[in-house]
Amino acid sequence: MPSAPKRRSLKRSNAHFAKASQALPLGVSSNFRYWGDEHTIYIKEGRGGRITDIDDNRYVDYRMGYGPGILGYADERVDAAARDGMNIGGVFALSTEREYEVAQRISKMVPAAELVRFSNSGTEAVMAALRLARAFTGKDGHIIVEGGYHGIFDAVLWYADIEDWAESGGTPAIEAESAGIPGMLKKLAHFTPLNDANYLEDLLRKHHRDIGAFLIEPMMGNCCSITATREYVQAARELCDRYGVIMIVDEVKTGFRVARGGVQELMGFKADLCTFAKAVGNGYPISVVAGRADIMRQVGKGVVHGGTYTCHSVSLAAAAKTLEILDETDALETIADYGARLQAGMSDILNARNIAHSFVGHPSMGGLFFKETPPSNYRDWLDSDYTFYDTMAPELHELGVLCEPDSREPWFVCEAHARDDSLEHTLQAFATAVDLTSDKIMRQASNG
Ligand SMILES: Cc1ncc(COP(=O)(O)O)c(C=O)c1O
Numbered sequence: 001m002p003s004a005p006k007r008r009s010l011k012r013s014n015a016h017f018a019k020a021s022q023a024l025p026l027g028v029s030s031n032f033r034y035w036g037d038e039h040t041i042y043i044k045e046g047r048g049g050r051i052t053d054i055d056d057n058r059y060v061d062y063r064m065g066y067g068p069g070i071l072g073y074a075d076e077r078v079d080a081a082a083r084d085g086m087n088i089g090g091v092f093a094l095s096t097e098r099e100y101e102v103a104q105r106i107s108k109m110v111p112a113a114e115l116v117r118f119s120n121s122g123t124e125a126v127m128a129a130l131r132l133a134r135a136f137t138g139k140d141g142h143i144i145v146e147g148g149y150h151g152i153f154d155a156v157l158w159y160a161d162i163e164d165w166a167e168s169g170g171t172p173a174i175e176a177e178s179a180g181i182p183g184m185l186k187k188l189a190h191f192t193p194l195n196d197a198n199y200l201e202d203l204l205r206k207h208h209r210d211i212g213a214f215l216i217e218p219m220m221g222n223c224c225s226i227t228a229t230r231e232y233v234q235a236a237r238e239l240c241d242r243y244g245v246i247m248i249v250d251e252v253k254t255g256f257r258v259a260r261g262g263v264q265e266l267m268g269f270k271a272d273l274c275t276f277a278k279a280v281g282n283g284y285p286i287s288v289v290a291g292r293a294d295i296m297r298q299v300g301k302g303v304v305h306g307g308t309y310t311c312h313s314v315s316l317a318a319a320a321k322t323l324e325i326l327d328e329t330d331a332l333e334t335i336a337d338y339g340a341r342l343q344a345g346m347s348d349i350l351n352a353r354n355i356a357h358s359f360v361g362h363p364s365m366g367g368l369f370f371k372e373t374p375p376s377n378y379r380d381w382l383d384s385d386y387t388f389y390d391t392m393a394p395e396l397h398e399l400g401v402l403c404e405p406d407s408r409e410p411w412f413v414c415e416a417h418a419r420d421d422s423l424e425h426t427l428q429a430f431a432t433a434v435d436l437t438s439d440k441i442m443r444q445a446s447n448g
Helices: 011-023 076-088 098-109 122-137 162-168 183-188 197-207 230-243 262-267 313-328 331-352 386-398 415-419 422-446
Strands: 043-047 050-053 058-061 115-119 141-145 158-160 174-176 189-192 211-216 246-251 273-276 287-291 358-362 365-369
Touching: 058 422, 076 313, 098 115, 098 287, 098 313, 115 122, 122 211, 122 246, 122 273, 122 287, 141 183, 141 197, 158 189, 174 183, 183 189, 189 197, 197 211, 197 230, 211 230, 230 246, 246 262, 262 273, 313 331, 331 358, 331 365, 331 415, 331 422, 386 422, 415 422
Parallel strands: 141 189, 141 211, 211 246, 246 273
Antiparallel strands: 043 050, 050 058, 115 287, 158 174, 273 287, 358 365
16 A cells, blocks of 8 residues: 655645635635635746645646746746836726737737737637627527636526436427526527437537537547547538538647647648637736637627727737747747647656546647547547546645646646756656555445
8 A cells, every 4th residue: 555645735825815814715715726615725936837735836837827828937038028018007998009010910929810919818719709690690590519617707607407317318408507697598509418429410410500500629638639530621611611600729828838829730721710818928927819800890880899908018028928929939839749748758657557538639638538548529538537536636736736626627838847857846746646546446445
């Protein structure tokens, strides 16, 4: 039996939680940051690929803020640019010349981005894309891929209830992700499983008169990086064209990460509209909606787009520098190489213990499964042993490796991981966590 490592102290985080929850619901500013009263941690600082919590526990971080930290925390190059941006003065309710410069860079990196508009968050970018699609097609409905997440606004906060569907069969029920979402919006949201072109065709044949947009993350950054096949993406592209539906490729997580031109470059196709956020500014809040000129030109012909804080001079300067680095250096190759070495090391550890597993997605945002072949959609995900993952994640936290507690979030790699010797520490911790998890699961089984 592996000897259990010393548990980390969360004394300060626990005390802070008790205080913070008096002022903030759940003690945090996003529901996803609440990990339970005992396990919610508060961060003191992040540097490179590591973060330190207020109890001085240090972690190699593979959440990277759910992806924005593409280069690493407090990247000197980006932060210097951001400081220059601060000297410009903030927001003016008027534009600056730099918006054009950054838009040009994006159009060069992503061929589908013929025209570009900026926002602050992924949510705002997807909201704008959906509005453009509705305006262009005159159709209000949209399709979401089962397991997909597209932000925190009402039109997309619906999900196909796959976990209950496994027991009941038929078509998964569609449920609201939150209380307070108007029930009348439900009829706008249609769902389809990834990698099933026949299902999509059937859905479009029946409902295309009501459906203006097909929202897809071909590499599902909120569903373990389950990935579409090239054939599926091609078929979906053709179906959207045939039925007059705007294909919105949500690259909020994959954009400027899995390739310079995002998942569209990897898979060799073009969206009608696409959205970017996370990696655009290495963590500074900025996002992008971009796409076909004829659709984007709806802005100015009736479609409203904007916001007080769009293109804050700090975020814009950070984006200009981050995109320059991603475009002109080998940062993305370094990240992919680290991710590949991380996965190879994990595989060696799991193979030595005869534990079936597979990886899916891209090495820069890989999903780990405890099954020989990765799932091809969210329905298949139910067949993988996610209990092993869910038991292992807290052990990794104790050992100084921070991954998301929920197996549906991929492991995000940043450029700094490759610089600061994170790999050896990660793999040592991973081996120990695997052994502790196997032991725990065995003991639970023998206790009935
Ligand atoms: C694919 C995708 N779209 C949209 C969003 C929403 O982005 P934000 O949290 O910046 O509003 C996210 C957030 O994780 C995302 O992963």
